[in-house]
Amino acid sequence: MWEALKRLYHRMGSPKWFYEISARWLPWFAIPAALCLIVGTVWGLAFAPADYQQGNSFRIIYIHVPAAILAQGAYAMMAIAGGIFLIWRMKMAAWVAAAIAPIGASFCFLALITGAIWGKPTWGTWWVWDARLTSMLLLLFLYFGVMALQKAMETDDTSAKAGAILSLVGLVNIPIIKYSVEWWNTLHQPATLKLTEESTMAMEMLIPLLIMIVGFYLLFATLIFMRTRNEVLWHERKKSWVKKLIEAEK
Amino acid sequence: MSLVTATIKRDLIIAARNPGEWLNPLMFFLMVLALFPLAVDPDPKFLSKIAAGVVWVAALLATLLSLDALFKADVEDGTLEQWLASGESLYAMALGKVFVHWCISGLPLTLVAPLLALMMNLPDDAYAALFFSLLLGTPILSLLGAVGAALTAGVRSGGLLLSLVILPLYIPILIFGASAVYHAGIGMEYAGQLGFLASFLCISMTLTPFAVAGALKLNLSR
């Protein structure tokens, strides 16, 4: 078991192996992702009952919540991949981290924008400085910082290392940021505007949500594969296997 | 193609290759906006009262920070020296550089400010005023800022010095810009403030390039 894991780890370190295997894996993520997203969307939009309080605006939940969950998870994944790169010098990890950043940021943006749009009919305002919302906004800032830094560095190696260092520092800070924002919020904020509490959701509402969450995860995986494959090609472009690949394409 | 247009084109190409040049001021703008509710008070009513001022202060600071790099790279790599050696008009060069700077900082800022003002709960009536006051005001910020940037281009830790030189000059624009938005928000007339900004824009468009040209020459006569 341990040996098998170790072998997998070493193989994951091999870009060529990853490139070849990911081509075979991609459809196994992409097709279920599309299915889940389509089924979940249709179910959520057309078949799930309306919320008795919020009416139909509640259907936004089917993208809002999956996007919010993923945006947070993606940051942790990016930081961990960066850490693996820094500690074990595994280049694949750096490329995965670089691939995650824009995807995570766009999901973060989606969570924010769908939340804001949802806020208008429910709270009568696009934005309030609620703890949850604020910490999501700060997460977006963290993503921006990492991406801007990666862009600004001149060489591939420094860009990967700088991004990794910053995302690790950010990861350590996330709980602190979250704690401070929540503490701040409970002191300042009149508790009138709150996200719906852990409402006991009806089954017909919950199942499409779960399907959407699974769909978003699969989509996320697909996107990471696609981007990481590009990173592999770019960084290995002078290796003979990539050269052959490119020649064969013509 | 003259050296002026060639330089404008070149600077725009550089900005296009470094998206950070125009994205970073925008992100900074957003972040500074977020500081206030966090530090002061997130109550929507309160925010709606300070929104006009805070949005303007944030826009001003974002412009200020982006100015640091305006001439510094050109001084350090010798581009400016070549410009001066070419015998072409430094006045035109100054205007060209400011134009490019505004395109990559003031203009995007003006375009997104109304969106971000939503977060500050800006009164509905004030959006037009915010947009137009920024549209007239940000070019002035770029023009005046260019004077400071040119003066401090040769200085090592120029960023902070630049702020000190320029902030006092920015005060009138800040006052008129913010008050236009504030007055619009409480339903009052704000054409006067915009008029002031427009006329100030005309004056600074004609005068500041001279100052910029003079300051740039200073950096070189060593």
Added chain:
Amino acid sequence: MSLVTATIKRDLIIAARNPGEWLNPLMFFLMVLALFPLAVDPDPKFLSKIAAGVVWVAALLATLLSLDALFKADVEDGTLEQWLASGESLYAMALGKVFVHWCISGLPLTLVAPLLALMMNLPDDAYAALFFSLLLGTPILSLLGAVGAALTAGVRSGGLLLSLVILPLYIPILIFGASAVYHAGIGMEYAGQLGFLASFLCISMTLTPFAVAGALKLNLSR
């Protein structure tokens, strides 16, 4: 004398010869404070309410701007390379540089902030809180900022990038610092916030130098 103490001494001498290095952050602090009454509302009651937050925001921005130069000069003139070549601990070097930075930015700022808070009509009870929250908070700003400064030292227009990288990390300090002052102003307990700042200071004093050392190495391995 070891290289660390020699460097601290040298940097302090440099700061003494360039008074701008420590005066500029102070003046910037003052100017940002002055912007708010002008842009928002000069009513003393209103000011007294926002004073805590605005003073903290201004202190944060002043620190941010002074960070840009922290490692840049050392990278560009080869000092850092020599440091690395010397084989001495980069961890110690990072701490030493941050210490000097705090001495010439955070410390003077902490000392004058109570004076300037007078202008913002800060409630009488809040002065002690302002002083102590800044005394504990500004070293954290310097420490976290050093990470950003080290990461962006090799980058051309680093100033803005640095802000983007660092601002989100500054939020908890801003929140606790400003709220300590605010609560003191309305006669409430603020030991909790100071406690948070103190413990955060301890954590960042032990951890950030590693990140700084790692980031500095990046700038050299070319």
Added chain:
Amino acid sequence: MFFDSFAEFIAMGKHGFYVWLCYGITALVIIANILAPIRQRKKLFEQQARLQRREKKNASEA
């Protein structure tokens, strides 16, 4: 189907605008996320192919 008619489905009570805006933006973001790596890949292939052609030409000249 929860809705009685297609028009009702589009209207979503009074919240049609918000719901459809959300789903529209989401669709755009997802499509952009899918297209970006595909275009990146295409560009990479073209660029590298051009480079390899040039290298070959240089090698044969030398």
Added chain:
Amino acid sequence: MTRSAPVDESKWFTTHCDLSAHDVSCERDDRILFENLSFTVKKGDLIQLAGPNGAGKTTLLRLMAGLNQDFDGEVRWYDENIQSCFQDYARQRLYIGHLSAIKKVLTPLENLRWFVSSWPEVSEDALWQALEEVTLAGYEDIPCQQLSAGQQRRVALARLLVTPTPLWILDEPFTALDKAGVAWLEALLALHVNRGGSVLITSHHALSDIPALRQIELGVQK
């Protein structure tokens, strides 16, 4: 790096050089660098400014190029003060200083294109040829930051091949060039002098092979 693509020399330039220094004196920091220096640069002259470090070679070169007005005496172009006919003068001389004015994010071709934008008669073909001659064929489309120090200098020197000016003013042009590069540049200088051009140059390198060479020795440093 041979002169593979000789330019059509009959058309190379229409005016000839007639630059003269009259009693030029200059001091920096209480120290007289040179005093009452007079000399002329005419058709076919190759003048090397020699002298130890800090003698004032760069200073003299810059004031001859019209980039520095902080001196006593007069520099004339065809009997007119260079400042009063600067536009004219600038089109007749090419100045390449220590700094190469290369933008790192742009390609060699884009950089060269900017350099010659004041000379609309220079064709795109000529630029490609020039880059080929400085052995940068194949590097035309690579950002300059990926080139070595010597290669970047070659991009700057490629201007010598495309801009039709009779007078070249060059400050340490041999820096960072390898042996082949040095030989090529020497040959180019000889060619330029032979076809009736003039060169004013500083270099610690011995330019012995060119018969037209004249040296001006600047004061010994103390």
Added chain:
Amino acid sequence: MTRSAPVDESKWFTTHCDLSAHDVSCERDDRILFENLSFTVKKGDLIQLAGPNGAGKTTLLRLMAGLNQDFDGEVRWYDENIQSCFQDYARQRLYIGHLSAIKKVLTPLENLRWFVSSWPEVSEDALWQALEEVTLAGYEDIPCQQLSAGQQRRVALARLLVTPTPLWILDEPFTALDKAGVAWLEALLALHVNRGGSVLITSHHALSDIPALRQIELGVQK
């Protein structure tokens, strides 16, 4: 600039140099700079890295100095990887790169003092003597920004006279030196090699006079 003040050479250093490269390979941007390079630097060796611009001389030098870890193969100091005995190694070699690590606001003496702070045994007197030998007597108390390029380089080179290390690693040390300076440095290198020291150097300058000289030719640029 003669060797007026010879140091007590018997005490100059206690260890000798034993540095070896084993199958070192390095590539940058798709291009192999060198491959499977092996050589040793022993007592009395003077090794010059030669090759055209962009051949990778600086890169090789930096990795031999332990400043760059981005390569394949191994560099050893007395049969131990330099990274694992870095502290030790660092005290036995002196690295002077392109950048001189001179702080412009400090005087030559203060700069030199910082350089030697890791060697407490170096006396203040030795520093004065060293500055005198590089013909900077009288300039000890003048801020370095008022010195010319060559004079600043001399301040950096003065370290060769005071730090007792057997191995010198020098990147283009002749840059900006005038003829007297070049002769002096050549003599110093010969002396160092004669007394049992070792030198690893890059220079486009021909070091013909020193018998111990060995050249390592790096690949031709393409």
